[in-house]
Amino acid sequence: MRIWYIHPFAGGPGIGRIHRPFHLARSWRSLGHETTVFVSSFHHMLEKRGPLAGTTDVEGIPYVALEARRYEGNGAQRLLNMLDFCRSLARLDEKIAAGDAPDAIIVSSPHPFPVYAARRLAARAGATLVFEIRDIWPLSVIEILGASPWHPFVLLAGHAERFAYRHADLVASVLPRARDHVVRSGFPELPFVWVPNGAGGPAASRVASGPVARAAIAAIDTWRRQGRAVVVHAGAMGPPNGLLELMDALSEDPDGEVARRLALLLLGSGSLEEELRRRAERAACPVLVAGEVARGEVDAILAEADIGYAGVRNLPRLYRYGISLNKVPDYLQAGLACYLPIAPCGDPVSEAGAGIAEEAASPACLREGLLKLARLPATERRAMGERGRAYIAEHYGFDAIAQRYSAAIEAVRTRMDRT
Numbered sequence: 001m002r003i004w005y006i007h008p009f010a011g012g013p014g015i016g017r018i019h020r021p022f023h024l025a026r027s028w029r030s031l032g033h034e035t036t037v038f039v040s041s042f043h044h045m046l047e048k049r050g051p052l053a054g055t056t057d058v059e060g061i062p063y064v065a066l067e068a069r070r071y072e073g074n075g076a077q078r079l080l081n082m083l084d085f086c087r088s089l090a091r092l093d094e095k096i097a098a099g100d101a102p103d104a105i106i107v108s109s110p111h112p113f114p115v116y117a118a119r120r121l122a123a124r125a126g127a128t129l130v131f132e133i134r135d136i137w138p139l140s141v142i143e144i145l146g147a148s149p150w151h152p153f154v155l156l157a158g159h160a161e162r163f164a165y166r167h168a169d170l171v172a173s174v175l176p177r178a179r180d181h182v183v184r185s186g187f188p189e190l191p192f193v194w195v196p197n198g199a200g201g202p203a204a205s206r207v208a209s210g211p212v213a214r215a216a217i218a219a220i221d222t223w224r225r226q227g228r229a230v231v232v233h234a235g236a237m238g239p240p241n242g243l244l245e246l247m248d249a250l251s252e253d254p255d256g257e258v259a260r261r262l263a264l265l266l267l268g269s270g271s272l273e274e275e276l277r278r279r280a281e282r283a284a285c286p287v288l289v290a291g292e293v294a295r296g297e298v299d300a301i302l303a304e305a306d307i308g309y310a311g312v313r314n315l316p317r318l319y320r321y322g323i324s325l326n327k328v329p330d331y332l333q334a335g336l337a338c339y340l341p342i343a344p345c346g347d348p349v350s351e352a353g354a355g356i357a358e359e360a361a362s363p364a365c366l367r368e369g370l371l372k373l374a375r376l377p378a379t380e381r382r383a384m385g386e387r388g389r390a391y392i393a394e395h396y397g398f399d400a401i402a403q404r405y406s407a408a409i410e411a412v413r414t415r416m417d418r419t
Contacts, residue, residue, distance in 0.1 A: 001406065001413075002101075003028060003035045004127075006118055007108040008068075008085050010039040012058045016046045017295075020197055021108075025061040027402030036102075038092075040085045041065040079153075082111055090117040093124055101125035104409050106172070108132040112160035119167045128413050131164040132195070133173035136181055136321060143318040144240045165190060170412045172405060175322035176346035193408035199329035199396040213297035216265055216290045220304045223263035223286060229374035229381075230263050232305040232336075234298050235327040237270030242311035242341060247276060249366040253284035258367065261285075261374040264309075267301065268292055302334035306381060307373050310340040310349065314359060322346045329396050332388030337373055337381040341366050348395070354388025 005021050012022030016039075025035035037058075042051040052065035066088035071077035095101075105127050107118040115131060122129035138157035141147045147154050165171065165187045172195045173179070179192040208217050220230050237243055243266070253259055262285040266276060269292040280287035293301070302308070308331030312323065319342050328348055331338045338355035340347060350357040356373060360366035373381060394400075 001033045001103045001410065003033055003406075003409075004038060004102040004105045004121075005035055005108070006038045006089065006106065006114055007110070008040040008082070008114065009043045009045050009110045010037050010063065010108075011045055011047070012037075012061070012063065014047060015039070015052070015056070015058060015063060016043070018045055022058060022061060023198055023398040024402050024405070026059070027398045028406060029060070030399070031402060031406060033406055035061065037061060037063045038066055038089065039063055040068045040081065041088075042068055042070050042081065044071070082113055086113050086117050089114050090120065092117075092121055096121060096125045102127050103413070104128040104130060106130040106132055107164075109134050109137060109164075111135075112137045112157055112164060115160055115164040115167075119163070128169045128409055128416065129167060130170045130172055130409060131168040133171065133175060133178045133181075134324060136175070136178065136318065137161050139181075139318055143315045144313070161185070169416065170408060172408070174324035177321045181321050191408065191412055193404060195401050195405045196396050197324050197326055197329060198398045198401050199333045199392050208293075208297045208300040210293060210297060212291050213293045213301060216267065216288065216293070216301050217304060219263075219265065219286075219288045219290075220301070226263075227260075228263040228285070229261055229306040230265060230304070231307045231309050231339075231370060231374075232265045232267065232302060232331075233309040233311050233327070234267040234302065234330065235311065235325070237266065237268050237272045237276060239272065240313060241270070241272075242313045243272060243276055244279070245313060245341070245360075245363065245366060246309060246311060247279040247283060247287075249360075249363040249370070250283045250285055250287070251279070252363065252367070257371055258284040261371060264288070265290060265301070265305065267298060298330070299334065302330060302336060305334075305336060306378070307370065308332075308334075308336040308338045308355075309370070310338055312340070312342055314342055314361060316343065316359070319343075319345050329392050332385070332392045333396075335382065335385035335389050337376075337384040338388065339369055339373055341369065348388065348391055352388045352391030354384050354391065 007021050010021040011018040021037045028035045056063045068081045068084035071081045105122045107114050138154040170191045172193045174197050264287045266289045277289045310328050322345050338349045340349045340357040341360035343359045344350035344357045349355045
């Protein structure tokens with residue numbers, strides 16, 4: 001089977017931070033499926049700030065860059081970048097006309113708008129169209145950013161979502177309960193397959209060699225000698241990530257337990273980084289806002305920590321469909337007990353018994369949740385981490401995900417051939 005995987009923010013070694021398309025393509029190749037990844041020539045998760053061009057061979061996987069303008073932040077230029085990508089995608093009908101047609105087109109949805117061009121390409125190629133839900137549009141924008149349901153962007157995203165459900169042959173999602181959303185949207189008969197983000201791709205060096213990583217390891221060593229449990233958050237530092245709520249929780253310490261038991265390490269970057277540095281000075285426990293480190297260095301640091309904080313805000317209307325946080329499989333794969341400050345939602349923390357998943361409706365609730373884990377003997381936290389590691393190995397391996405994904409596509413193709 002020939003697969004076109006369309007993901008505007010696709011990454012991989014030497015490309016960008018979202019490695020899922022690369023790992024899936026490698027696993028599909030081992031199953032005999034030929035995969036081409038289509039990526040925006042510019043997006044904010046590229047490793048290098050310069051744009052991609054043409055076709056790049058990424059360890060045997062062809063990445064085709066579709067022309068799209070540069071942008072900064074979330075303004076009009078980013079919207080135009082989305083439009084550019086969709087226009088460039090539509091031009092791929094020339095490849096199909098030249099006989100280079102796929103059997104399946106997967107269009108992933110960091111934003112939903114490429115589905116219009118993807119549907120046209122699939123119809124021309126006679127290919128199976130798969131719509132892959134990453135973020136639920138426009139619900140994510142409404143819940144996370146507080147956008148009005150009547151905002152023009154929200155209305156456009158809603159139209160794209162409904163178009164996708166009407167025309168897709170299969171819906172896939174990284175969210176375990178996304179099918180409930182598809183059903184609520186009026187499409188109960190649409191085939192669905194759960195395909196999580198995945199973990200356990202080819203190992204990076206896992207050595208903390210850079211100065212930021214070395215400083216983080218040194219801080220962990222100091223805190224551990226002081227008898228503290230080290231809480232780590234590894235990921236973006238933006239409004240959706242629940243870090244301001246975390247700092248609020250650690251700024252109060254009514255009985256001095258936070259100061260005695262906890263220390264916090266923040267790895268990553270984002271719009272709130274400087275604000276978090278200011279708030280760190282007022283926290284009751286030691287806090288290091290370390291900044292961004294390389295992928296392998298993150299793994300080396302996680303191996304030294306005690307608790308992974310899966311930062312999200314408490315948004316039950318959105319997260320009832322599940323979470324797709326890359327950091328959670330990373331924490332569990334590293335053997336960390338995990339704290340997820342929302343109600344269980346089919347997430348790996350609650351499914352594996354790998355920590356605590358509970359609604360943290362206030363800073364006091366969040367603080368108490370972290371302290372519950374910190375009070376446990378280290379052996380008990382390690383047992384949680386081992387349960388999480390086993391769960392990730394069973395359900396989040398890329399080979400297993402790729403097998404399930406391709407089997408779902410082939411089942412739909414078989415039904416289509418019979419009709």
